[in-house]
Amino acid sequence: MTFYQKLAQHHKKLSKLDHLEAICGWDQAAMMPEGGNTARSEAMAELAVISHELATAPYLAEWFERAERETLTAEEKASLREMKRQWQQHTVVPADLVEEKSLASSTCEHAWRSQRAQNDWPGFSENLQKVVELARREAQIRAEATGLSRYDALLDLYEPGMSTKELDALFADVKSWLPELISQIREKQTHDQIIQPVGPFPVEQQKQLSLAIMDKLGFDFNHGRLDVSAHPFCGGVPTDVRITTRYDENDFTSALMGVIHETGHARYEQGLPVKWAGLPVGKARSMGIHESQSLFFEMQLSRSEAFIGILAPLAAETFGRTDDPALTPENMTLINTRVKPGYIRVDADEVTYPAHVILRYEIERDLIEGNIEVADIPELWDKKMSEYLGLNTKGNFTDGCMQDIHWPMGSFGYFPSYTLGAMYAAQFMAAMRREMNIENLIRERNLQPIFNWLDRHVWKRGSTVSTSKVLQDATGETLNAQFFKEHLVHRYLK
Amino acid sequence: MTFYQKLAQHHKKLSKLDHLEAICGWDQAAMMPEGGNTARSEAMAELAVISHELATAPYLAEWFERAERETLTAEEKASLREMKRQWQQHTVVPADLVEEKSLASSTCEHAWRSQRAQNDWPGFSENLQKVVELARREAQIRAEATGLSRYDALLDLYEPGMSTKELDALFADVKSWLPELISQIREKQTHDQIIQPVGPFPVEQQKQLSLAIMDKLGFDFNHGRLDVSAHPFCGGVPTDVRITTRYDENDFTSALMGVIHETGHARYEQGLPVKWAGLPVGKARSMGIHESQSLFFEMQLSRSEAFIGILAPLAAETFGRTDDPALTPENMTLINTRVKPGYIRVDADEVTYPAHVILRYEIERDLIEGNIEVADIPELWDKKMSEYLGLNTKGNFTDGCMQDIHWPMGSFGYFPSYTLGAMYAAQFMAAMRREMNIENLIRERNLQPIFNWLDRHVWKRGSTVSTSKVLQDATGETLNAQFFKEHLVHRYLK
Ligand SMILES: [Zn+2]
């Protein structure tokens, strides 16, 4: 057996442990009764220890060295590169720092759940300070190992190849036109007459509607399921993708759009190259690309007028409300394209969303690089919210800088993925439009060519090439924020 | 840390892996879509390898030796004894035999699924021959290690302390009165006028009824769930017990009685001593004791006239059939105490069930001891079925010696547990009756004293003492088949 083969075997073993982790984690969120939590958490912590030991086994250094001297095909070289990237990410941070970080962030996150409700910034910031210190230490170590800046070294965990330099340029561009765009759209939408749908929309019918839409969107039910959890997510494994939602009997659109979003994530996972199953090169390319698929399904496809022309009658029929004026395609389009600046990122529409992300990016970048401190966050938050969205958040920590789980969890460098995903999705759609008439395909209920395009250009590539190569090959150029802007202008101002 | 403590820590770690196995196994049976099976089986096989390596780690031999020389409390001694028992069972059989056995039985079991339907004894017996040979080799190795006979060495895996000698005596006793008892009951029941309930009984209502009964039977929903699977079972872990059932819209009693049965298993698991969580001494004592709890709930409790007086109106109300003459307590009692010899063990009533078990026990005992061969099974089966139940099974392998999964799976020594369970249950009930008026308690809907008795005498003992000590302490004597006979006579002939 060659060293490359030994490494491949080793990583397939690791991926089997990931499989167990994914299923038990899904179960914990979607199935487990509360009383099972302590023992489950302990069992999963044990699994994490075993996985970590395997992922950082001392013999791997030599294996990588030897494998790199073997004669490999181009594909095997890509596979080796991804295995090594994963291994380096695992090994570079000392075990005691990993443990300290996990302890500090679980303490911070746990306390945050009640502190947020109590608007308790002083209490929260004390814990967050500790989390930030450890994240800085981690960033420093990763920076030294990779030659990247500290923030870039964290960003690289989620969006390999992306940099502060590129993000600064992209986001400066967005900031130059977004506030004006938002006010133009707000102006244009002033006189829209929206009819709010009035519940109840029974959970069982919402579930039927969700399953019907998933089916139309090509979700493979032989390799996945839909269930319920407090916080919707896409989990499981490529051969068995578990997506979740949360139903609100007063508002069916939030669950529906959530399901469509997770279906985008799911199809990416279900479409990953089987040939590379269990190997890092066969995994999703990045968090941004992952989000591009969910946002392609949710924003590019499903909030389009053409697609709402399918969704609205299906919903009306499922709820037995074919006469309800709130469920006409016209009214559903108004609802699903409504733009309104708000405090909460997860409730934001696609136009104002980037403002939420840029604000967080700018703060966490400076925090990790050591240019600002935790104590500076509220003032910066208020200033940027006012500047980007015209909202006053002073003194409101609950709906301000304490609203997200990312920082208490110690996940710095993740936020940009959301807006990168939106931009990738717009760029993919623009390229696709050069090859086919999307609106016609939707009207003909023939989505297959769209899925085939994504499968060929995104899903089946796994991590065989870099993100910019995916973009380049699929769209003819690297990331260009112009496509996102054009999408927004076209949808909201035409 | 003492060596006893090191061993305890080691076994708690093993139990965390068992936790993952239990949840992923439950998921595979109750949740997983078909297409997820290959990757799941591979992931679980990997987990089994890791567990096996840990359970048979070379350093354990010395740890046990050193721990046995430490000063331990009586409880710790029991705990050490059970850890050692488990360790010896794991280590005594060489890894290559384990693998060969697992391969042969999975081949045999897989083929059996279609061979059974095709009544293909020649095809099946060829595979079974291989499984039996390997089981004999395993039995030989275990016999040498334990000083037991070959069959007893396998029996010991499921029912520690039980022996062929004791079983032969018990079953000879049963055989001396069972056929006559069956014919007396059949005679007595000849003129019973049973009204068969006519479906449909909607699945959703059956589920509501199941949950209501589980609640009455004290199932702790904070530490468990009810779901659906093709073959009902009780799985999960003590802090999160997963029971399953299967609904038939034409017949609600089978799912209902199945749920009650699994609830008995579940309450045993939920009631195990928390103090010993994760250690072998904190686990269920034996398969027979486990079955005694499910049969206590199903047979002793729920098929009693008093309990059916609760069940029947609850069912009638749940199905909106308070006027249905099939759902009166009287008719439901007739249905749930109907005795009729049949071919299929899993469909048998509690009176004829022991005949099915004794027949299998006698055959597998002689098979493992080498007194008969696979080719002899059909003739022996036919002879015993005719002798014990007066049924002709000649040429009908499907409903004869090919009906159970146990032999194709290589599980020899398991069958006696079913009837031991029925006997333990009857003996527990007889002892309980000396302390309280069961019928009155049921009529008063006050089951707590019954559960408290089981909790104190069975559940909370875990594996701290032997099965005969459990019996002795709870009932004043060791296993005595007389209680089972008296139960049957009292229920069916009085
Ligand atoms: Zn997403």
Ligand SMILES: [Zn+2]
């Ligand atoms: Zn059972």
